[in-house]
Amino acid sequence: METTKKNSVDRRLFMKTSLLASGGILFGFNLLEALNPKALVPTTVEDLNFHEFNAYIKIAENGKVTLFSPNPEIGQGVKTSMPMIVAEELDVAWEDVTVVQAKLDTENFKRQVAGGSQSIRKGWKPLRQTGATARQMLLEAAALKWKVSSVSLSTKEGFVFHENGSKLGYGELVEAASKLEIPSNVTLKNPEEFSIIGQGKRNVDVYKITKGESLFGLDYKVEGMLYAAVLRPPAFGQKLKSFDATQAKKLSGVVNVFQFEDNIAVIANNTWAAFSAKKLIVAEWSSDASIDGTLELNSKMETIIENDKLKSLKKKGDVKVALNSSDKVLEASYDSSFLPHNCMEPMNFYANVTPEKIELAGSIQTPQNSVNSVAKKLGRDISEIDLKLTRIGGGFGRRLTGDFVVDAAVISDIAKKPIKLVYTREDDMTGGIYKPAVKYKFKAALKKNDLIGYELKEAAVNRGMGRHHAQNFPFGAVPNLNIASGLVQSEITIGWWRAPVSNFLAFAEQSFLDEVAISLKKDPIEYRLEMLANVKGKVNYSASRMIAVIEKVRKDSKWGSSVEGTFKGFSAYYSHQSYVAEVVEIEMKDGLPVIKKVYCAVDCGVVVNPMGADNQVVGGIIDGVGHAMYGDFEFENGKPTSSNYDKYRLIRMNETPQVFCTFVKSDEDPTGLGEPTLPPVSGAIGNAIAAATGKRIRKLPFVKNWELNV
Amino acid sequence: MKKFQLKINGKTYKVKVDETTPLLWVLRDELGLVGTKFGCGIGQCGACTVHFNGSATRSCLLPVSAVVGSEITTIEGLSENNDHPVQKAWQELDVPQCGYCQAGQIMTASAFIEENQNPSREEVRDAMHGNICRCAAYNRIENAVVLAAKEKQSNS
Ligand code: FES
Ligand code: FES
Numbered sequence A: 001m002e003t004t005k006k007n008s009v010d011r012r013l014f015m016k017t018s019l020l021a022s023g024g025i026l027f028g029f030n031l032l033e034a035l036n037p038k039a040l041v042p043t044t045v046e047d048l049n050f051h052e053f054n055a056y057i058k059i060a061e062n063g064k065v066t067l068f069s070p071n072p073e074i075g076q077g078v079k080t081s082m083p084m085i086v087a088e089e090l091d092v093a094w095e096d097v098t099v100v101q102a103k104l105d106t107e108n109f110k111r112q113v114a115g116g117s118q119s120i121r122k123g124w125k126p127l128r129q130t131g132a133t134a135r136q137m138l139l140e141a142a143a144l145k146w147k148v149s150s151v152s153l154s155t156k157e158g159f160v161f162h163e164n165g166s167k168l169g170y171g172e173l174v175e176a177a178s179k180l181e182i183p184s185n186v187t188l189k190n191p192e193e194f195s196i197i198g199q200g201k202r203n204v205d206v207y208k209i210t211k212g213e214s215l216f217g218l219d220y221k222v223e224g225m226l227y228a229a230v231l232r233p234p235a236f237g238q239k240l241k242s243f244d245a246t247q248a249k250k251l252s253g254v255v256n257v258f259q260f261e262d263n264i265a266v267i268a269n270n271t272w273a274a275f276s277a278k279k280l281i282v283a284e285w286s287s288d289a290s291i292d293g294t295l296e297l298n299s300k301m302e303t304i305i306e307n308d309k310l311k312s313l314k315k316k317g318d319v320k321v322a323l324n325s326s327d328k329v330l331e332a333s334y335d336s337s338f339l340p341h342n343c344m345e346p347m348n349f350y351a352n353v354t355p356e357k358i359e360l361a362g363s364i365q366t367p368q369n370s371v372n373s374v375a376k377k378l379g380r381d382i383s384e385i386d387l388k389l390t391r392i393g394g395g396f397g398r399r400l401t402g403d404f405v406v407d408a409a410v411i412s413d414i415a416k417k418p419i420k421l422v423y424t425r426e427d428d429m430t431g432g433i434y435k436p437a438v439k440y441k442f443k444a445a446l447k448k449n450d451l452i453g454y455e456l457k458e459a460a461v462n463r464g465m466g467r468h469h470a471q472n473f474p475f476g477a478v479p480n481l482n483i484a485s486g487l488v489q490s491e492i493t494i495g496w497w498r499a500p501v502s503n504f505l506a507f508a509e510q511s512f513l514d515e516v517a518i519s520l521k522k523d524p525i526e527y528r529l530e531m532l533a534n535v536k537g538k539v540n541y542s543a544s545r546m547i548a549v550i551e552k553v554r555k556d557s558k559w560g561s562s563v564e565g566t567f568k569g570f571s572a573y574y575s576h577q578s579y580v581a582e583v584v585e586i587e588m589k590d591g592l593p594v595i596k597k598v599y600c601a602v603d604c605g606v607v608v609n610p611m612g613a614d615n616q617v618v619g620g621i622i623d624g625v626g627h628a629m630y631g632d633f634e635f636e637n638g639k640p641t642s643s644n645y646d647k648y649r650l651i652r653m654n655e656t657p658q659v660f661c662t663f664v665k666s667d668e669d670p671t672g673l674g675e676p677t678l679p680p681v682s683g684a685i686g687n688a689i690a691a692a693t694g695k696r697i698r699k700l701p702f703v704k705n706w707e708l709n710v
Numbered sequence B: 001m002k003k004f005q006l007k008i009n010g011k012t013y014k015v016k017v018d019e020t021t022p023l024l025w026v027l028r029d030e031l032g033l034v035g036t037k038f039g040c041g042i043g044q045c046g047a048c049t050v051h052f053n054g055s056a057t058r059s060c061l062l063p064v065s066a067v068v069g070s071e072i073t074t075i076e077g078l079s080e081n082n083d084h085p086v087q088k089a090w091q092e093l094d095v096p097q098c099g100y101c102q103a104g105q106i107m108t109a110s111a112f113i114e115e116n117q118n119p120s121r122e123e124v125r126d127a128m129h130g131n132i133c134r135c136a137a138y139n140r141i142e143n144a145v146v147l148a149a150k151e152k153q154s155n156s
Helices: A078-090 A119-146 A170-178 A206-211 A246-250 A271-280 A294-306 A319-324 A367-378 A403-415 A425-430 A502-519 A524-533 A543-556 A610-630 A678-693 B023-030 B085-092 B102-115 B121-127 B138-155
Strands: A015-019 A025-029 A055-059 A065-069 A097-101 A154-156 A159-161 A167-169 A226-231 A240-244 A254-260 A263-268 A282-285 A311-316 A328-336 A348-353 A358-362 A385-389 A419-422 A438-447 A450-461 A480-488 A566-575 A578-589 A592-603 A658-663 B002-008 B011-017 B049-052 B055-058 B071-073
Touching: A015 A119, A015 A170, A025 A119, A025 A170, A055 A119, A055 A170, A065 A078, A078 A097, A078 A119, A119 A154, A119 A159, A119 A170, A159 A170, A167 A170, A206 B085, A206 B102, A226 A271, A226 A403, A240 A263, A246 A254, A246 A271, A254 A271, A254 A403, A263 A271, A263 A403, A271 A419, A271 B023, A294 A438, A294 A450, A294 A480, A319 A438, A319 A450, A319 A480, A328 A502, A348 A403, A358 A367, A358 A403, A367 A385, A367 A403, A403 A419, A438 A502, A502 A524, A502 A566, A502 A610, A502 A678, A524 A543, A524 A566, A543 A566, A543 A578, A543 A592, A543 A658, A566 A678, A578 A678, A592 A610, A592 A678, A610 A658, A610 A678, A610 B138, B002 B023, B011 B023, B049 B102, B055 B102, B085 B102, B085 B138, B102 B121, B102 B138, B121 B138
Parallel strands: A065 A097, A226 A419, A358 A385, A450 A480, A592 A658, B002 B071
Antiparallel strands: A015 A025, A025 A055, A055 A065, A154 A159, A159 A167, A226 A263, A240 A282, A254 A263, A311 A480, A328 A438, A348 A358, A348 A419, A438 A450, A566 A578, A578 A592, B002 B011, B049 B055, B049 B071
């Protein structure tokens, strides 16, 4: 719960104002750090700079409010929800608010990252304080005009009200407000007073989307721009030996073909010519014979677990003793493959590198890192680089890595032309950054109807779990525990994939705990509640919040009641600081599972925008169902074996369950939304399959080699 | 390079392109109609869906030479005021997440409710299965198609 005391931070440190030349007031603020005392807020909107300030609020003389939203939009709705938070505390009518995507051109725009479900979590307090500070100044301006104390005044929907009933619009107060000092103390609203937060607001771009307006990186176009496509080594780790581009260059529309690093770039007048020419290049690559594929990597993972070449991440009690003194030891091993992100908008970026400056534009979740990487790669100063953000056609973690931004800049630098680098779907899927392949081996020590020891050994390609994952449940709920992890190295590029680590750790852990419950002859939900009730010592999760979502989903899904032919599976997982419990309902059809319904209860703190939040959590679940059922990606000699949607299966509408999601009411600060509902669902499906068939599937995806799998 | 005269959204356009160029890239690169999206290029995702003489068609596989003399409608020309029943339903239910697939979804849905005035949910799920939404906004898309079909019925 907010208290006034917590908010008496010196606002002067991060907020300044100016009177706009065109009339109206501009508040510049920095959500992250103190401002340089010399920093000045520009007096025209055209001159907005993001060197000192990372976001702005403009209030025009007609009272209309424009928010320059600081975060890139990847579909998780922050372009709507973050302004909602400011507008709430500023106390304006949402209808009077316009949101403009701020562009990036600075080294100081640090939190301009859309990843890890963090935007709202990190921005919550600063955004509220910013709105409240602006409101306070308008209030003070009105007090001066009326010559009364500001304490007697109130605000509502863009007006300041006098006790005697007279009112002044914010627009009428902007000039006076711009001359005031920034107050050092502001009071935030009590959550009960919220009138925008907690109300369903439409995505601010929905009308543009239904009209097909140019919004995305791929839509971005500049006069005179050329198109670039890149041919890469087919296998990760392969080198370019030579190439012949004679035929490619003959194609009409092709401007140039050249090598950069181990790749070949084609520059053309249009995308189609660039794509077509690429196919005509004859390239010779170094041998891939000794490069590992899925099979080799799997056996290497097996070996490091066998040989215990692992580092312990978390220990409690003595698992060895527990295993030796138990009545029964359960053992199981779980696998998941690499996964590409497959953002609907293939990777692409605009770059114009000239001796004076570098212009970049497109869809990226980490604009600042990309600017840094381009500067480093080309030996340029960041102050020469300007990056314009567009709407992002899906991120899922892929656009946290700006490899394609650097490539676009390198190509433009060599070609000495403004270019747009465009990936084909094949480039996107085979030249990606992947969720690592992972293997887990579990042991559970059972004694006298209880779990007394829990051991988890992980082997992963290039990147595994971190300490914070190891500290999650069931840590705290089992007296003896050991979590250890080791890596296998590969040239295959690994990165973040929606709900990193949790996405598969949850599957393995939640399935294994179901195995434990079954072995103890306990109802999985009853058993989980029992475990949570007995959490001891300091843990980084709240057992009571977890219990609450489990109780909720148990009720919503009518757990325990049975309908002929349908089977249920349960799973609950804490990630990105949110608590999620899910129950999946399946039917078996022609020997295969059909996911009919998913019930879900979420505690993610205050829900800023329920309309957007519901879209996020339902999307996360269906995405999770899709990848659990079909997501499979293999390599042979370092080369992906599928490259487009004909072989790589994504979930489609006729395969989707109906999802019923409820948010547990909470006054806690908002936490992650875009990711936490995905991890639990695969475990819930596996548990439902076990309930239906008696078979435990420990390898994703479920429907691949179904017979082998069961 | 060859010259083509195309009829798109009721307007006539003249372009000079290689005859194998798919309509998708003519729309996007030559005519600046970027609402139609590129997703896979092999007819698997539906992001590039347009109406070809009224039927939902993948523009990524449709050579420009094949559309001469036909009526093409893209998302930009679906309605004058962004108020086709499908567009309205999409707005009403706040369907998009990232939004990238939505033009294709809307074009498939609008052709579908033209053919099937009173679809069941199963029919909707079948009709829409060619359009991938990587954000998995499927539940809302399904509801929006049902809503649009109802709206269209009550208008006619
Ligand atoms: S781009 Fe045409 S179907 Fe995917
Ligand atoms: S809304 Fe992102 S792909 Fe459909």
